[in-house]
Amino acid sequence: MSKRDYYEVLEVTKTASFEEIKKAYRKKAIQHHPDKNPGDKEAEEKFKEAAEAYEVLSDQQKRQRYDQFGHAGVGGAASGGGFGGGMTMEDIFSHFGDIFGDIGGFGGFGGFGGSRSRGPRVRKGSDLRVKVKLTLAEVAKGVEKKIKVKKYVPCEECSGSGAAKDSKPITCDTCKGNGRVTRVQQTILGAMQTTSECPTCGGDGTVIKDKCPHCNGDGITKGEEVITINIPAGVMEGMQLSVSGKGNAARRGGVNGDLLVLIEEEPHPELIRDGNDLVYNLLLSVPTATLGDSIEVPTVDGKVKVTIAPGTQPGKVLRLRGKGLPSVNHYGTGDLLVNIGVYIPEHLSKEEKSMMEKLAESDNIKPNSSASKNFFSRIRNMFE
Structure with missing residues (x-):
């Protein structure tokens, strides 16, 4: 089953700011939260889908890769998909619980939301x-x-666990397993309450008395x-x-x-990539370009024959539809572009030079006149 567009999931535009994305995710998460929809598998999947979309679109680098390459650029095709395929509900709350603030679990709902936002951190x-x-x-x-x-x-x-054999982590006495401590200070504005990571357990909620000797805890x-x-x-x-x-x-x-x-x-020995198109530079002899022929050219699937029409000019491009590379976003397949060049010999024998001089005198090869196939047939083999 193909994934939905992340912008569509959160119902935001592709130009949405981070705050707009954050606000849209919060709205979706509250709407589909498991505590609000007990036993509703569809709501749970939509909750995970929204978390996956937010995980990508809230990260600038991941968002750039997604905008350029789609789901494949952020692991959708490589791994089976982010949160929806590899992380649990607990993981989602541990990562994004703070986005909802201290509102008692999404505005009054219990369960994961309220407890995880104030619980020990997940590394x-x-x-x-x-x-x-x-x-x-x-x-x-x-x-x-x-x-x-x-x-x-x-x-x-x-x-x-980090704990030695026959031992296990114990609940931190400082934070009572919560991973966070709350302090109240008196200021000129009145009592100010602050919550921070527990300095004793580092936010884990547990401490290790006997460390595992193999991993040093x-x-x-x-x-x-x-x-x-x-x-x-x-x-x-x-x-x-x-x-x-x-x-x-x-x-x-x-x-x-x-x-x-x-x-x-x-690098391919013969083909050059240009986006989803492939380019092949085909060099013809003068007789072949003049008289035409059937020539084999390489593709990623093997060789195919192309027809060289009589009188083919240097610089002409033959386009073989669908012989390029597929789009990573499934938007079609590129083409193979065959760039035509004509080889002009640098060194000639006396006989070849004499024939070329005679050829130069012929009116039949001037740009505005038709070529003489009978004449070229006599010298074709001398250039190939």
Whole structure:
């Protein structure tokens, strides 16, 4: 099932400001919040869809990639899709709960919204970046790549908790497991209440008394993973795909970072890419350009024959429809443009020079007169 346009999901224009996007997301999230729509799977999916749209459009770099490449540029085709496919409701609230403020869980609704906005923070692992080189044939068809990535993974000894064996994190006494502390100060304007991250547990809500000796309490160790990346057809040099949740593991649990895949193209020996079009420079001999012929030219699918009409001029472009590359946004396929050039020999034998001098005297080859095919047939083989 194809994804809906993110601007359409939030019902904003493509020129919407960050504040407009934030306001639209807040409205959608309140409308489809699970506590307001208990047991309504459709509302839950719309809630996730709105969070996914906001996650992209609220980030300037991700928004630029989305505007240029669509869902493929932000992981929709590479990973199965952001929040809707890889993150839970808990993850959404941990990331965006603060957008609703302290309004008691979306204006009176309980559950995730109110508790997560004031609960312990959820850590996120750092993102990883890799480069993947593709041939033109792989770009044309799309490809599945398996790459081995060195990364931080959850500690096997403590299952990522950071606590030693037969031990476990305990609730922080300072914040009582909330991860945040509230202070009230008297000012000339009256009592001012501020809420900040707990200085004892760093916002985790728990502390570790006995650290795991294998990871020193971090809950992560160095490791590696073989990751499968589905690269859609039509990607281009410099494009960046995002594979959700395949980056570094977070310390002491939490949400994994993302794997950012930078696309590089290997040069093709004969074809030149120009957007979704391909360009091939075809060099003809003088006799071929004059008399015409059937010539093979390369494409990403193999060779095809093109007809060279008699009297073809240098600079003419033959367009082979649909022989280019597909659009990454499924907006059609480009063409193969065959640029015609004519090779003029730099060195001639005495016999060739004599024939060319005779040819120059003929009225039949002047620009405004018809060519003499009988004359060219006698010298054709000498130039090929």
